[in-house]
Amino acid sequence: xxxxxxxxxxxxxxxxxxxxxxxxxxxxxxxxxxxxxxxxxxxxxxxxxxxxxxxxxxxxxxxxxxxxxxxxxxxxxxxxxxxxxxxxxxxxxxxxxxxxxxxxxxxxxxxxxxxxxxxxxxxxxxxxxxxxxxxxxxxxxxxxxxxxxxxxxxxxxxxxxxxxxxxxxxxxxxxxxxxxxxxxxxxxxxxxxxxxxxxxxxxxxxxxxxxxxxxxxxxxxxxxxxxxxxxxxxxxxxxxxxxxxxxxxxxxxxxxxxxxxxxxxxxxxxxxxxxxxxxxxxxxxxxxxxxxxxxxxxxxxxxxxxxxxxxxxxxxxxxxxxxxxxxxxxxxxxxxxxxxxxxxxxxxxxxxxxxxxxxxxxxxxxxxxxxxxxx
Amino acid sequence: xxxxxxxxxxxxxxxxxxxxxxxxxxxxxxxxxxxxxxxxxxxxxxxxxxxxxxxxxxxxxxxxxxxxxxxxxxxxxxxxxxxxxxxxxxxxxxxxxxxxxxxxxxxxxxxxxxxxxxxxxxxxxxxxxxxxxxxxxxxxxxxxxxxxxxxxxxxxxxxxxxxxxxxxxxxxxxxxxxxxxxxxxxxxxxxxxxxxxxxxxxxxxxxxxxxxxxxxxxxxxxxxxxxxxxxxxxxxxxxxxxxxxxxxxxxxxxxxxxxxxxxxxxxxxxxxxxxxxxxxxxxxxxxxxxxxxxxxxxxxxxxxxxxxxxxxxxxxxxxxxxxxxxxxxxxxxxxxx
Numbered sequence: 001x002x003x004x005x006x007x008x009x010x011x012x013x014x015x016x017x018x019x020x021x022x023x024x025x026x027x028x029x030x031x032x033x034x035x036x037x038x039x040x041x042x043x044x045x046x047x048x049x050x051x052x053x054x055x056x057x058x059x060x061x062x063x064x065x066x067x068x069x070x071x072x073x074x075x076x077x078x079x080x081x082x083x084x085x086x087x088x089x090x091x092x093x094x095x096x097x098x099x100x101x102x103x104x105x106x107x108x109x110x111x112x113x114x115x116x117x118x119x120x121x122x123x124x125x126x127x128x129x130x131x132x133x134x135x136x137x138x139x140x141x142x143x144x145x146x147x148x149x150x151x152x153x154x155x156x157x158x159x160x161x162x163x164x165x166x167x168x169x170x171x172x173x174x175x176x177x178x179x180x181x182x183x184x185x186x187x188x189x190x191x192x193x194x195x196x197x198x199x200x201x202x203x204x205x206x207x208x209x210x211x212x213x214x215x216x217x218x219x220x221x222x223x224x225x226x227x228x229x230x231x232x233x234x235x236x237x238x239x240x241x242x243x244x245x246x247x248x249x250x251x252x253x254x255x256x257x258x259x260x261x262x263x264x265x266x267x268x269x270x271x272x273x274x275x276x277x278x279x280x281x282x283x284x285x286x287x288x289x290x291x292x293x294x295x296x297x298x299x300x301x302x303x304x305x306x307x308x309x310x311x312x313x314x315x316x317x318x319x320x321x322x323x324x325x326x327x328x329x330x331x332x333x334x335x336x337x338x339x340x341x342x343x344x345x346x347x348x349x350x351x352x353x354x355x356x357x358x359x360x361x362x363x364x365x366x367x368x369x370x371x372x373x374x375x
Numbered sequence: 376x377x378x379x380x381x382x383x384x385x386x387x388x389x390x391x392x393x394x395x396x397x398x399x400x401x402x403x404x405x406x407x408x409x410x411x412x413x414x415x416x417x418x419x420x421x422x423x424x425x426x427x428x429x430x431x432x433x434x435x436x437x438x439x440x441x442x443x444x445x446x447x448x449x450x451x452x453x454x455x456x457x458x459x460x461x462x463x464x465x466x467x468x469x470x471x472x473x474x475x476x477x478x479x480x481x482x483x484x485x486x487x488x489x490x491x492x493x494x495x496x497x498x499x500x501x502x503x504x505x506x507x508x509x510x511x512x513x514x515x516x517x518x519x520x521x522x523x524x525x526x527x528x529x530x531x532x533x534x535x536x537x538x539x540x541x542x543x544x545x546x547x548x549x550x551x552x553x554x555x556x557x558x559x560x561x562x563x564x565x566x567x568x569x570x571x572x573x574x575x576x577x578x579x580x581x582x583x584x585x586x587x588x589x590x591x592x593x594x595x596x597x598x599x600x601x602x603x604x605x606x607x608x609x610x611x612x613x614x615x616x617x618x619x620x621x622x623x624x625x626x627x628x629x630x631x632x633x634x635x636x637x638x639x640x641x642x643x644x645x646x647x648x649x650x651x652x653x654x655x656x657x658x659x660x661x662x663x664x665x666x667x668x669x670x671x672x673x674x675x676x677x678x679x680x681x682x683x684x685x686x687x688x689x690x691x692x693x694x695x696x697x698x699x700x701x702x703x704x705x706x707x708x709x710x711x712x
Contacts, residue, residue, distance in 0.1 A: 190449075193655075369491045372486055
């Protein structure tokens with residue numbers, strides 16, 4: 001955890017917090033589900049790194065390792081009518097979104113693991129038929145805004161989606177995911193300012209992982225807390241411990257409830273740390289621009305370990321269950337399938353098998369769908 | 376008052392009124408359409424194109440936006456993603472550069488990257504063009520930026536009839552359309568015309584032959600169409616018969632009408648007011664040389680703005696822009712080639 005989430009920050013966050021935290025209402029089953037989803041996100045990441053190292057994948061992998069609690073905690077409180085807008089480091093968000101409906105629920109609204117794996121493998125079974133790489137997917141039907149490489153560039157779309165929804169009598173919220181580096185983009189300001197003017201239910205999640213590619217936060221912004229950007233828009237700026245899935249859930253739910261009541265947008269900064277390089281192409285160089293002791297410190301509070309500790313305190317994990325599966329936050333090189341719950345392994349294997357079986361798109365498709373045909 | 380037996384006087388309408396009628400009728404027709412832009416509601420638009428629409432359709436459907444072109448366009452993309460049709464006004468088309476990324480990376484590519492799952496019915500329209508002393512940042516024709524961005528339709532009507540019919544077609548098209556209006560034509564009396572009282576559209580992608588001729592083809596769009604017509608009248612005095620084609624739509628481009636004309640005239644000049652280098656006139660010439668070379672008796676030519684910004688003071692402005700004189704001189708040169 002970063003030094004930036006010091007006691008003053010915690011105090012401020014505490015002040016904003018209501019008397020009863022939303023996570024205190026979660027059942028034992030829901031808590032265990034959150035725990036399992038952390039494993040699922042982690043396993044997806046570790047397995048893909050291994051697949052890449054075996055030469056079975058092309059493109060660049062942007063690891064969500066150590067940042068999973070942000071995805072899991074923020075998505076867990078959403079309704080099926082809500083929209084999300086993940087970015088490159090959030091790939092598990094595409095299939096985690098609706099996992100609460102059940103691991104193999106045909107009626108789920110999130111993407112299936114098969115669709116996401118087909119995207120990773122560049123196969124025709126992916127949404128968009130593998131026309132853009134890796135995380136650049138989305139689904140209108142499943143209310144996931146398609147990510148682009150232009151950071152913060154989908155925040156205005158999220159705002160527009162909610163405007164249209166409200167005009168049509170809906171009550172959705174939209175969650176957008178952004179690195180702290182993207183807050184320097186002009187479009188970040190334009191979109192949130194617009195959303196604030198119209199009190200649109202857009203929650204801007206800032207995943208402050210301390211590094212924008214090779215640039216540390218003190219060269220990205222003079223602010224200590226990126227949540228302070230909210231002051232400029234007259235909206236709430238909350239800070240969550242990005243390593244603690246329950247704290248993320250609490251703060252995001254607070255923002256979601258605020259937005260759903262028609263009170264407008266909010267920013268939720270989640271303090272975390274990027275475990276690896278910017279992408280897997282960058283893992284070796286990352287050791288040069290980042291001090292080893294900083295990386296060591298940043299990885300100390302693994303979200304899986306933090307969650308496990310909490311579940312033990314709550315009495316939800318006891319006996320063998322409290323010690324099984326990846327007690328320490330293992331990296332891709334040391335983790336094995338035995339470190340993960342069998343259903344997590346089976347779930348992803350199903351997706352990978354589907355991806356391998358799915359064909360490549362026909363070459364001619366490269367020239368198709370430039371325009372909607374009106375004839 | 377005595378009962379009148381006179382026939383009703385046909386009411387001629389200007390280019391601006393035609394655009395306003397198009398927006399009004401489409402908002403009436405499509406409850407899921409909205410308009411947004413800077414000062415378009417209370418003020419009714421800097422030029423008055425949206426005047427009266429907010430009073431009629433409310434603040435939620437005719438939205439005064441912050442000075443944020445990227446947010447105006449980007450939020451329109453999100454609205455389109457969630458079932459709506461949006462007209463996004465740029466106060467001057469020059470300012471579209473502030474929303475450039477949202478247009479070329481988000482709006483233009485959405486249909487492609489989703490393999491057809493998503494389409495974006497957004498029309499980005501705004502006043503464009505020079506000849507009015509608007510200077511560097513209120514005079515541009517930047518259409519080539521968008522013609523070079525696959526996934527966008529790019530159009531530029533020159534008459535009130537086309538302005539209304541093409542704006543309605545653009546709003547129903549389902550694809551993102553960049554809609555160039557010529558601000559010097561908004562209130563030009565000479566081009567006012569009677570418009571049909573029934574609903575009509577002018578399909579995107581069809582050029583119009585504005586004047587028939589046999590010696591040289593003048594291909595143009597926007598305000599330069601009128602320069603070409605004037606040039607044709609001048610050329611007629613010299614015994615040269617010029618045909619004038621108004622492209623109306625750049626993407627998609629009606630090659631057929633251009634080639635059919637060149638088959639008659641065997642000479643062609645493409646006239647537009649954007650800079651020459653990498654401008655749209657160059658694209659038209661390239662298509663002609665590639666596909667209609669056998670029809671030509673002289674090299675296809677261009678009359679465009681010089682490769683300069685648009686200066687403010689009148690003599691400077693007119694010096695760098697296409698003019699009737701420049702078109703006439705070039706036509707004479709080609710006919711004598």
